[in-house]
Amino acid sequence: THPDTYPRLAFHRGSRSAPGRYFGPYPGAGPVREALNLLHRLFQLRSCEDSVFANRSRPCLQYQIKRCSAPCVALIGESDYAASVHRAELFLDGRNTTLIDELTADMHVASERQDYEEAARLRDLVVALRGLTSRQYVEGEGGDLDALACVLREGRACVMLLAVRGGRSLGTRSFFPKTNGAEDAAEVLAAFLSQYYLSQPPPREILIDRELEDVDTLAEVLRETAGHKVAIRHSVRGERARHLETARHNAELALASDLGSREAQEARVNALTALLELEQPPQRVECFDISHTAGEATVASCVVFDVEGPVKSQYRRYNISGITPGDDYAAMHQALTRRFRHAQDEGAVLPDLLLIDGGPGQLKQAQAVLSELGVVGVPMLGVAKAEGRRPGHETLVLDDGRRLRPGPDSPAIHLIQQVRDEAHRFAISGHRGRRAKQRRHSVLEDIEGIGSRRRTSLLRHFGGLSGLRAAGIEDIAAVEGISRKLAERIYATLHDSPTA
Template sequence: MPSHPDSGAPPPPSPPQAFDGKAFVASLSTAPGVYRMLAADGSVLYVGKAASLRKRVANYFSASPKPTRTMAMLAQVASMEVTVTRTEVEALLLENQLIKSLKPRYNVMLRDDKSYPFVLLTQEDWPRLAFHRGGRSIPGRYFGPYPSASTVRETLNVMHKLFRLRSCEDSVFRNRSRPCLQYQIGRCSAPCVGLVSAPDYAESVRRVALFLDGRSDELTDELNTAMERASERLDFEQAARLRDLVASIRGLQARQYVDGRVADLDVLACAMQGTSACVLLLAFRDGRNLGTRAFFPKTSGSEDPAEVLAAFVSQYYAEQPPPREIVLDRVIEDVELLQQAFSETVGRRVQIKGSVRGERAGYVDLARRNAGAALVSRLDSQSAQSLRLEALRELLELTEPPQRIECFDISHTMGEATVASCVVFGPEGAVRSQYRRYNIAGIAPGDDYAAMHQALMRRFRRAVEAGGVLPDVLLIDGGAGQVTQAREVLDELGIGSVTLVGVAKGEARRAGHEALLLPDGRELRPGPDSPGLQLVQQVRDEAHRFAITGHRGRRQKARTVSRLEDIAGIGPRRRASLLRHFGGLAGLKAAGAEQIAQVEGINAALARRIYANLHGLDAED
């Protein structure tokens, strides 16, 4: 029975009003800019750019037929926001920034990947040339990205032979008292002990940058000119060194040059099956084939290869410096705008071509075939992963296949430098961006139970306090003792939704004979043919590898960092003077405070402090 108007009952809620797109379009200007479609809960559905905001947004609300994906998105739009920009290039740059930060549901997105390998030339008094992977937090120039780590190492091998820049870490460089093996075999000029002057080393650094920038012809012309000047000065030894350097560079070009027209080029091809996509990159720099790399963008339901490829090009080269020429296996939208934006970014002309002939057409065909093969391989591995997840669900008697599996492991050497690792696996395999390591401190050396308890408490306390994600299955590499520690942590934090499983080694440590230990005391031995156990093995082995890598790095750092770095008042110059005077840290440690005070720049008080620190004493004693 309907309520009486005077009964005091609240009126029924009114249905949400549909977004009036045509009215919104009428309020827009024709200026370039970026638009954002928002859902009722405020989440961003889509971010797009426009040369004319009014014209572009009006297309969404016209009567023309639209793809199913677009219709599904428009049905969820509750509001829209726009940002007007001065130029189309600014709109493109802003669109890329917003896609990366907001992660809209319906945009095609290049997955975040911090693992691109680079050649790093550090920015310091004596720059270091080295392999780099990860975030660009170290000041310097980053050359790349390269398609593979082996390509970077091959490039570094050539660079060190030609230009003899140092590759050692700063902690080693600052504490050398005599040249290392790299100097003996002609791969370093030994700046650590002053065997090369600062101007000569800086000149080598500049030449390395020229070569890695793809300007080797300019470099050889410059070296030829310097060789002639050295000959005119009758400095025949310097002229001979420059002649040999030019010959090495020319020889390298002759071996690695692909064809006279190919110098600085990326070839991109996109393969799709349904909504799964693979974009394959074939890279050439300075005429050298650097190999291929496969990317798997998140398509958000798109089935159009041109749309996926356009989004990849826009987002990838917003983060990485584009080459002079980008060749695509199909025509994409906004080519002129992308060319203009990339050219302004790098300060030189960048061309994007979607139709080529001759040699480049062969490269496109090669990239297209490799993209198809990589996509098939990935889909097969995803299918196998789904089967193993279902087998694990049956094995552990879960209601649904686990969507997130975490595994913890402990690594140390007789209690030294204990490190705990946490690896994460999902429906598509390893989620490396969410791996974590925990440096363990404040426990008895070798106490694996306390180490596991500390690592788990740090992981799950933060999740409880901050409302973080929890795993469906938690694997613990160890026996009943480690499982007990994990159970205590979960109980203490009030976490009851996580399935806890211990992974104990089998008889004679044979793979495939592991026992799965459950908190209720049950022990499962599914055997080596079980797909569920094979998945557990894969996750456990990855946790073991990640823990060992972290432990070795922590242990090596503790052994290589000089104890002199911990002493107040000892900077790089005094440290070098001390090590040079006593022939190394061992000689310094054997000296008395009076002998240390004889080193230039070291007074008696500082000498006593150095002596005390090296021998674990109080400075007053």
């Protein structure tokens, strides 16, 4: 949230340097989005950026679907909105009993003044909150705690974290830390705790499913880091014991699923090795893809897979510039040049297999780049879409010109699809972000004499940029604070520029 008249409710990652009130941390992005979805539905707080909020002239779709009260166009007063903010804060603090009591009192007041529509709305809110409370609350307990369980099998470990905040369960999150040869789950859990909570604010209570050495020392370190007392307990009863049992059960399931996935992944890698007649299974596979909208905001992606699956920390995106819009070959050439030139300059590791999302033309671009840079020993594979884009029927173009069609039942094609689809997803998300950023930029910001205040005044006066484009010089000059000379400059700029 931001400390303005109508605070917004939004997702936040990173430091807490910006003004506002923060809630969390949450165990993952999923629970955060679930909480936001619920809060917007219950309390109808705005989620839009301040710049969007300041330039609205009519309610957006969020108002139509009853997820926002449209403070941008004054459809709710300051006091009523402040009351909604207060209720949301009570909910996030876990003070549901207080919140329900306040809503019930407000409902009776609305009923007494014969505002039956408001009374019915508050009644529905109370019913919804009571339902949530009965499902999520820790019986007889409140506060914040994390319950962690560790399972170790076949050299692979899973740590499951179950988070409770304000007495409400926020769900679980699984971690698969490296074991470094450890044979004891307690050793893995101790290492995980010291690393995880030095980067995440710890709750006041941490439950663990086994006894650890030097736990008092760790608790003291966490206390100094968090600025409050942190209790680490392993011998608990009642609801806390049930939390640990849930965490351990989920850890067992997650580890079993992970081991099964690893076996399947290994089978796919071996099948690909045999299909391409490679000397050994590729330890590092990279795949490149290009995404744009009619040449706008072109972005190339590079995703990395090893024998265990995606290595997301090594993913890269490349913003493409200086090419003819829509020229995918030039975009691929630029992205590959930047990737492998960096490898030469920095001594970065090279892939054991390079996948290119495209047919012979794109593959030739890759071959040309590696030849120009003198990079040798990197097998390449083009993945050409099948007719009708039927999944599993792709044609594989080898770097020696041979073509393979393994078919939809091939484990090798399943791996290639997984890598290619991930590159496609990563490229699209990067392109959409870049495109949105470019479209948010207004040409008005580049006009000398137009600051944020005049820009806002113009957009409000004409109802948006399209209305401003349709206005004549005299109409623009009639806006307060806009001289005729500045109006002429605005008019000329808008009619020379095709986009905002």
